[in-house]
Amino acid sequence: MAKKKAAGSLKNGRDSISRRLGIKKYSGQLVKPGNIIVRQKGSKFFPGENTKMGKDYTIYSVSSGKIYFYKKKSKMIIKVNES
Template structure:
């Protein structure tokens, strides 16, 4: 039995923990005040109405409402339920 690990294995064995980045609440889902909508590095998604940005670029809700994406899915807003329904109706009428 070898008493030393060998050249390759002694240099391996390190792994970083996952950062759990990405969208946590999708369009149409209900957000509570303070709930995290997305975790990111940099502004991959930009903040819109009724959302805040944390020190690590986390986007979170400031009000209770529904999540709405615009600008081709790159801007995140949280709209009150009544306003969200009106926006969805207007989008459906435009089609």
């Protein structure tokens, strides 16, 4: 019997954990302060009123209210209207 494992079994079997990117809250939904609205790779969406962007480009709300997505020039902006 072989003492070593087959080379194929050593090279396979590794996979990274997915990053769960995407929109977490949609337009018209209510959010609380600190709720994550979008997780993204790079800045596809930009923060507007009452939202901020984290160092990993995550956009989150700063105050409670309704979410609105709108375009300004060619940028997609997310804002939270306080209610």
